[in-house]
Amino acid sequence: MRLIKQAVEIGNGAAVYVPREYAGKEVEIIIPEGIDEIKKRVLNKLINFMPNVLGIYLYGSYARNEQTKESDIDILILTREKDDKIKYIFEDIDIRVLTLEETNKAIESFPAIIIPILRESISFVNPLLLEELKKRKFDLKKFIWHFDDTKRIIKIIEKFIEINEEEISNSHIYSLIMRIRVLYMIESLIKNKSFNNIDIKKILLNNGLSKRIYNKFYFIYNKIRNNEEPKDKINKNEILILIKIIKKYLGKIENETEKKIRKRNNLFRRAN
Numbered sequence: 001m002r003l004i005k006q007a008v009e010i011g012n013g014a015a016v017y018v019p020r021e022y023a024g025k026e027v028e029i030i031i032p033e034g035i036d037e038i039k040k041r042v043l044n045k046l047i048n049f050m051p052n053v054l055g056i057y058l059y060g061s062y063a064r065n066e067q068t069k070e071s072d073i074d075i076l077i078l079t080r081e082k083d084d085k086i087k088y089i090f091e092d093i094d095i096r097v098l099t100l101e102e103t104n105k106a107i108e109s110f111p112a113i114i115i116p117i118l119r120e121s122i123s124f125v126n127p128l129l130l131e132e133l134k135k136r137k138f139d140l141k142k143f144i145w146h147f148d149d150t151k152r153i154i155k156i157i158e159k160f161i162e163i164n165e166e167e168i169s170n171s172h173i174y175s176l177i178m179r180i181r182v183l184y185m186i187e188s189l190i191k192n193k194s195f196n197n198i199d200i201k202k203i204l205l206n207n208g209l210s211k212r213i214y215n216k217f218y219f220i221y222n223k224i225r226n227n228e229e230p231k232d233k234i235n236k237n238e239i240l241i242l243i244k245i246i247k248k249y250l251g252k253i254e255n256e257t258e259k260k261i262r263k264r265n266n267l268f269r270r271a272n
Contacts (some may be wrong), residue, residue: 035062038073038093039124045089046077054078054100055129057121064120066197070222076117078103078129103133111138112146116185116195140261143186147254150179154243161236168234173217173242174224180204180246183253190253190260207245213238 033041038058046053060074061067073093077086078100087095098106106114115138123130157172181200188195204214216232223230 055126056124059117059121063122112186165236170220170230173220177221
């Protein structure tokens with residue numbers, strides 16, 4: 001049985017009360033890690049790799065202070081030379097290892113993915129490098145690839161639904177949630193605001209997705225992200241609502257991107 005209890009102060013210490021029937025039994029207490037504890041653990045593990053490490057950064061839900069008990073710990077490690085061994089020394093932390101060259105290429109080619117990660121990151125090692133990367137200019141036209149990819153995925157999923165509406169794969173939900181998250185990343189970059197899950201939830205709920213379906217879809221998304229197989233059955237009308245919302249949101253972000261590109265081009269012409 002799993003119990004979640006709050007520790008209470010007793011004298012100079014603290015205690016966790018459990019039901020009487022547990023008296024005399026061994027009880028395991030797991031204390032959630034804070035950022036300082038995560039930093040110490042990560043740095044201790046990386047001691048032997050430090051000569052090749054340029055920067056270590058916490059990103060994701062812990063960096064945004066949105067973590068839950070199911071949240072992954074996400075760490076970005078920048079290196080001089082490629083070293084795939086680093087990611088295998090951590091069993092319960094999601095590690096992304098990139099060389100500085102790979103990071104620069106990612107900023108040039110896929111800014112919608114890498115720049116939000118950099119902007120939300122908390123530095124464990126080398127904050128100056130992080131600040132330098134955050135300030136890098138990016139090409140708004142690179143977002144077009146994501147727009148086209150979203151349209152392509154939607155067409156594929158719609159075709160699958162048309163062929164068999166009784167057996168709708170949970171992987172379709174994962175793909176769609178991934179796309180709306182990327183679209184929101186793009187909006188965050190265009191409007192120079194921080195990425196957060198609360199705003200994505202608002203977009204979905206404010207455009208017609210019920211709280212019940214939202215919770216169901218995010219449960220499926222998290223299960224698949226963690227390499228688990230959800231057993232939920234997807235209703236045709238539920239997934240069509242999600243597709244309709246993403247299509248509408250995609251159109252909005254495409255228009256805002258085009259306006260931003262035109263504005264940037266006009267400023268460039270005036271400067272020259």
